Amino acid sequence: MNDRTVIITGANAGLGLECARSILERDESWHVVLAVRDPRRGEAAVTELGATQRCTVMRCDLGSLASVGEFVEAFAAAGLPPLHAVVCNAGLQVVDGTQRTADGVEMTFGVNHLGHFALVRGLLEHLEAPARIVVVSSGTHDPAKFTGMPKPVYTSAEDLAHPSTPGEGRRLYTTSKLCNVLFAYELDRRLEQGARGITVTAFDPGLMPGSGLAREYGPLLKFVWDYVFPVLRVLPNVNSARGSGRRLAALAVDTSFEGVTGAYFEGAKAIRSSEDSYDATKALDLWTTSEQLVGS
Structure with missing residues (x-):
């Protein structure tokens, strides 16, 4: 019997889909809400999962604050089991040029951070303790690690939301x-x-060859991502979506992580995140600006 609900953003494919699959397999008490931009793809994912009675598909476009607000209202009115977990998983990478959300915010910042910020803020009053919120990040946030990606540059949240010059997508x-x-x-x-x-x-979640993040890469890079990187899974923190999905699901629902908070996990292991991630001044700037951008 379903008596608890977990919301997973971007649950129609990749890491989010595998997280949903693992939760459904490990504990029959959970009802999974697939918060997705395209409900048709969400319904196809539910068919693949084979658990139509334990899943609900709801539209949530993280690139539109209005859509996020509509999702929160629809969830509150849906009569689903009490909400006990939220997994902020959806993300994108714009390789070239500058794209903007429906609200005029730079797309990568808008979807990967601001949409989730608005979603979590809206859902807090609906969460019933004990509850968990899991935010999917990436080892690429840490310049001390060699990831092949450019180092992050955080000047201010306002600069990220409304860059004055076109930014490098990666x-x-x-x-x-x-x-x-x-x-x-x-x-x-x-x-x-x-x-x-x-x-x-x-x-x-580590490097996950074959994930949708490479969909805007050029032909050569996409070939490397899809066919060369999978061979590297013997290396540390190179994972399949299925494996990372199981670890993400465990953080969201497994009793072994009960009471664990304020921690950063590389797979199943808690480690220190980057030095900048502990900068309380940057965190406050991000929070304050995000509140202004979502209008609260």
């Missing part, structure tokens, strides 16, 4: 992943580090 991505960790830590502080019964963790 650097915008790594900086948005730093924002994910800054947001997770600041949210944890504001929720009194678990004292309210809500825990917050950040998660690095």
